[in-house]
Amino acid sequence: MNKLYFEDLRVGQRFVSPPHTVDEAQIRTFACEFDPQPFHLDPDAARQTLFGGLAASGWHTAALTMKLLVQAAPIAGGILGSGGELAWPQPTRPGDVLHVEAEITGVIPSRSRPDRGSALMRIETRNHRDEILQTFDVRIVVPVRPA
């Protein structure tokens, strides 16, 4: 894929990732290391919680989203975000097939650094039923094309 520099980005430009299937083993492995709470670890215990069944850690959904975004968006210099607004409208469940749809929502030249600019990106993570599992509105740094 040709790498995209700041000059190549346009508002409305979209990137769609390949799929990733989540299973119970992945959910439990991630949770065991990073988010060891019953609703992410134990299907029986999870039934008694607000989730009503085993659900992936939101940070697992976020990490998988990054993996898929790296495959989808060939930004020159890599995808490098400084933060943004994150939401999990619904949990990721065992068997969900995730994909990511990202859209450029803003392009902002730098006033102080002629070698780079910023882009705003809305990143949606959806499952195979097209339910939105995560949204992330992020600002990324993008280099301008070398002279």
Next chain:
Amino acid sequence: MNKLYFEDLRVGQRFVSPPHTVDEAQIRTFACEFDPQPFHLDPDAARQTLFGGLAASGWHTAALTMKLLVQAAPIAGGILGSGGELAWPQPTRPGDVLHVEAEITGVIPSRSRPDRGSALMRIETRNHRDEILQTFDVRIVVPVRPA
């Protein structure tokens, strides 16, 4: 630790986690699975990037923050966030010793559900030099004490 229900939470209440030391192997293992970009994988390649050296994926910092928060904040029913504003002012580096400081910044009774309320929490992730690596302002769901 006694579990904290909605009635037990107060604005200004604080939680401080134990430490977690991050090393190059952890950074590369996480990045390999979830964020395979040169600045998270290869110290030599990272030197040529905006990071100027190997840096952890922001999602790795976020996942470690969750691990530490679970150890720090004994919320009844677990820590269950619906989203919030996330920022990475500085990258996590090999050798950084992380800890988490969280503070309740709001308590919001539910108008429709008498069995739960919401709390706002500011979660800061700091290293051993007290540099802030991540902030996350999140809304969590907290059950009221059973009758």
